[in-house]
Amino acid sequence: MNTPQQGDGALGMPPASAWVKFLRSYGPTPNNLTMFDEYVANALGRAKVAPIRLSTPLLDTMVSHIESKVPGSMLIAGTAGDGKTYHCRALWTRIGGDPKEWADKGNVKELRLIDGRLAVFVKDLSEFNGEESDLPLQRLERSVLGGDDSEVVILAANHGQLLDRLRDLGKRQNRTHPLRKPLQERFLQAGPAPERLAVFDLSRTTSRKTLEEVARAVAGHSEWDNCRRCAFSTGGKVCPIDENRRRLLGETDGGQLAHRLGDLVEIARLNGLHLPVRDLLALCSNMVLGHSDAKAAKENLMTCADVPKIQEGGHISKASIYANAFGANLPKRRASDRPVFKAMASFGVGEETTNAADGLLVYGKDDSRLQADFKRLVAVDPIYGATADFRAAQDAYLEGNESVRLEDGATEFLEMLEDQRRRLYFSLPEAEPGYPRWSMTAFRFAGDYLDIIESLKSKKPVSDATRGRIVRGLNRVMTGLLLENVDRIFIASSGGFTQSRVSVLCDxxxxxxxxxxxxxAIKLEEVTGRPQLDVSLSPGPGNSVSFDLTPIRYEFLSRVAEGALPASFSNECLEDLLAFKAKLLRKAEIVRKAGFAGDDDELGGEASALTLNFIDIEPGGRGFARPVTVRAPA
Structure with missing residues (x-):
C-alpha cells in the first residue's frame, strides 16, 4: 500500500503546509502566543521546519562587553516583542551556555565565565510575580552600586515594568530606589546609563532596515521552495499564498512594494510609534496569509488546506496583499489591538484619495481619455487589480439607478474601491503624472519629509521649495495672516498675549x-533621526530655539502653507507651534534687552516714545514690518 506523499497535492498534505501553519502562528490570531520565545522554540520542534532567523543587532556589542571584563552588569531593555529574551538566549549561547540547559524550566540561569565571574541571566523580569523580582533586582543593585565584582547580572526587562518593580522595591525598603530615576531618564530622554550598568535598549533599534530583514526572512524562507512541488500552483492556478509571498519578496515589482511599506513604517517611527519585531512579523505574516473572508480562511489567515476552496470559489482577490498590509482583512477590533495595524490605519490608505484616482478606478475602462492609464495601472494586474469581480461590481454600480446604488451592491463596490486605492499606493510608478502616490494617504507631504532626511544625511541642502513651504507655514501660524514670505520669519504677538491666533505686531x-x-537652520537630530528647526535670533550660543519636526508637524505646516486653516487639521500641532512661538518671543525679548544694555543715556528724550512694528501685507501676500512711533503726551 502506497502512502500519499506531501508532494501529492490534493491526495495528501501540500509540501509547504507545515511551514505555512507555523508561519500562521506569527500572524494576528486572537490567541497569538508568539510573545514567548520558548513557545516559538517548541512550535519549531513540533512543525519540524527551519526557524525564522533574524539578526541580533546588539549581540556582538553585548559579547564584546562581557569579554572586556568591564565590572558591573547588563540590562537588555525594550517593549513587548522587541526580542529581549531572543537576545538573552543568543548571548547565553555565544558565551558558552548550553542551549538545552536554557530550554529547561526556570527564569534564572547561571553560567561560570572564564574570568571567574558568575553570569546570572534573568530571562524575563515579567515572569516573576510581585516580590519575586526583589532578589534578582537586589543582585543587580549589589553589582552596579555595591561594587560586587563576583557576578555580572544580565537582566531582560520591559521599560515600564522594570521602573514599576524598582519603585515598589524602594517603597518596601522605605527609600527611593537609586536606579529608578537614572534608568527612567535613560529610557525617556536617552540620558546616560548608570555607572557599571551597560544598557542595551532594543526599542531604539527597529527601523526600515528591520522591516526589510523581517520581510526577507518571511517571504524568502527556504521552506517556500517546497511550493514548487505543489499541485495548487500548477496548470495556470494561482495560489494566493505563493502569489503574496512573491510580491512581498519583490519578484513582481523589483521591490517597490517592500520599499513603500518601509516608507510607512519609517513615517510611523518618526512620529514616535515604536513597532517591535514581533509586530513586524505579524504584519508580514498577515500580508502573505491574510484573507478577508473568515468563512474561507479561519481567523482570516489562510493555510494550504484553504487554497483549493478559495480557488474554486473564485475569491483569490480577497487575499490581496495590499489590503492585508493595512489589516483590512481583519475584524476592526482585532486590527486595532495590534499597534502595527493601528499605525498603518493612521495613514488612511483606502479612505484617502483624489478625484483623478477615483475617476481612473470608476470610469477608466469606459472613458477614452483614461483607458490607456486604466490598462497600464489597473488592468495590468488581473489577480488584485481589474479582476472579474471588480469589473462586474463596477458595471452594476455604473449601470444601476440611484436606488440600486444605495443597496448592498454599491457597498460591495465601494469596499472594492478602497482595496484598489490601497493597491495603487503600492503599485503606482514613482512620480506618476496625475496620480502622486502620497495623495492616497493622510500624509500628502510625507515624501518631501523623507527627502529632507535624506538631504541632511548626505550633507546636501534642503530644497528651496520645501524650505519655503516650512517658512510660509511658520509665518501663517505665528501671525494668523495669509503671508507668502519665504525669505524671512516673523515672530509676532498681539501686544502681550502670545497664544493669540492673530498677531500683527512684529517683535x-x-x-x-x-x-x-x-x-x-534645518538640522538632523542624531538621537531621534528627525529634522529639527533651529531658529537663531542673534549670533552666539544660547540665542536660538529648536523645534522637533515630526512628520505630522511637517504635514501641518505644509497644509497651512497651502491654505488650510490651522485648527481644521490638528489642534495638537497648532498648540505645539504656538508653544514654539512663545519660546521665540521670550528669546526675542532677551536678545532685545541685551542689545539695549548700556544704551540708556542714548535714549534721552526718546524715552517717552514707543516704536511698534505692524505687519502689513502687500498685494500678492508678501508681508513687511511697518514701524509706527507712539509718543506719550507732553
Missing part, C-alpha cells in the same frame, strides 16, 4: 536661511 524678524549665525 522680531529673522532670515529663513542661517547667515552669519542668524536665521533658521
Amino acid at each position: 522680531h524678524e529673522t532670515p529663513s536661511r542661517r547667515q552669519g549665525g542668524v536665521g533658521m
Whole structure:
C-alpha cells in the first residue's frame, strides 16, 4: 500500500503546509502566543521546519562587553516583542551556555565565565510575580552600586515594568530606589546609563532596515521552495499564498512594494510609534496569509488546506496583499489591538484619495481619455487589480439607478474601491503624472519629509521649495495672516498675549536661511533621526530655539502653507507651534534687552516714545514690518 506523499497535492498534505501553519502562528490570531520565545522554540520542534532567523543587532556589542571584563552588569531593555529574551538566549549561547540547559524550566540561569565571574541571566523580569523580582533586582543593585565584582547580572526587562518593580522595591525598603530615576531618564530622554550598568535598549533599534530583514526572512524562507512541488500552483492556478509571498519578496515589482511599506513604517517611527519585531512579523505574516473572508480562511489567515476552496470559489482577490498590509482583512477590533495595524490605519490608505484616482478606478475602462492609464495601472494586474469581480461590481454600480446604488451592491463596490486605492499606493510608478502616490494617504507631504532626511544625511541642502513651504507655514501660524514670505520669519504677538491666533505686531524678524549665525537652520537630530528647526535670533550660543519636526508637524505646516486653516487639521500641532512661538518671543525679548544694555543715556528724550512694528501685507501676500512711533503726551 502506497502512502500519499506531501508532494501529492490534493491526495495528501501540500509540501509547504507545515511551514505555512507555523508561519500562521506569527500572524494576528486572537490567541497569538508568539510573545514567548520558548513557545516559538517548541512550535519549531513540533512543525519540524527551519526557524525564522533574524539578526541580533546588539549581540556582538553585548559579547564584546562581557569579554572586556568591564565590572558591573547588563540590562537588555525594550517593549513587548522587541526580542529581549531572543537576545538573552543568543548571548547565553555565544558565551558558552548550553542551549538545552536554557530550554529547561526556570527564569534564572547561571553560567561560570572564564574570568571567574558568575553570569546570572534573568530571562524575563515579567515572569516573576510581585516580590519575586526583589532578589534578582537586589543582585543587580549589589553589582552596579555595591561594587560586587563576583557576578555580572544580565537582566531582560520591559521599560515600564522594570521602573514599576524598582519603585515598589524602594517603597518596601522605605527609600527611593537609586536606579529608578537614572534608568527612567535613560529610557525617556536617552540620558546616560548608570555607572557599571551597560544598557542595551532594543526599542531604539527597529527601523526600515528591520522591516526589510523581517520581510526577507518571511517571504524568502527556504521552506517556500517546497511550493514548487505543489499541485495548487500548477496548470495556470494561482495560489494566493505563493502569489503574496512573491510580491512581498519583490519578484513582481523589483521591490517597490517592500520599499513603500518601509516608507510607512519609517513615517510611523518618526512620529514616535515604536513597532517591535514581533509586530513586524505579524504584519508580514498577515500580508502573505491574510484573507478577508473568515468563512474561507479561519481567523482570516489562510493555510494550504484553504487554497483549493478559495480557488474554486473564485475569491483569490480577497487575499490581496495590499489590503492585508493595512489589516483590512481583519475584524476592526482585532486590527486595532495590534499597534502595527493601528499605525498603518493612521495613514488612511483606502479612505484617502483624489478625484483623478477615483475617476481612473470608476470610469477608466469606459472613458477614452483614461483607458490607456486604466490598462497600464489597473488592468495590468488581473489577480488584485481589474479582476472579474471588480469589473462586474463596477458595471452594476455604473449601470444601476440611484436606488440600486444605495443597496448592498454599491457597498460591495465601494469596499472594492478602497482595496484598489490601497493597491495603487503600492503599485503606482514613482512620480506618476496625475496620480502622486502620497495623495492616497493622510500624509500628502510625507515624501518631501523623507527627502529632507535624506538631504541632511548626505550633507546636501534642503530644497528651496520645501524650505519655503516650512517658512510660509511658520509665518501663517505665528501671525494668523495669509503671508507668502519665504525669505524671512516673523515672530509676532498681539501686544502681550502670545497664544493669540492673530498677531500683527512684529517683535522680531529673522532670515529663513542661517547667515552669519542668524536665521533658521534645518538640522538632523542624531538621537531621534528627525529634522529639527533651529531658529537663531542673534549670533552666539544660547540665542536660538529648536523645534522637533515630526512628520505630522511637517504635514501641518505644509497644509497651512497651502491654505488650510490651522485648527481644521490638528489642534495638537497648532498648540505645539504656538508653544514654539512663545519660546521665540521670550528669546526675542532677551536678545532685545541685551542689545539695549548700556544704551540708556542714548535714549534721552526718546524715552517717552514707543516704536511698534505692524505687519502689513502687500498685494500678492508678501508681508513687511511697518514701524509706527507712539509718543506719550507732553
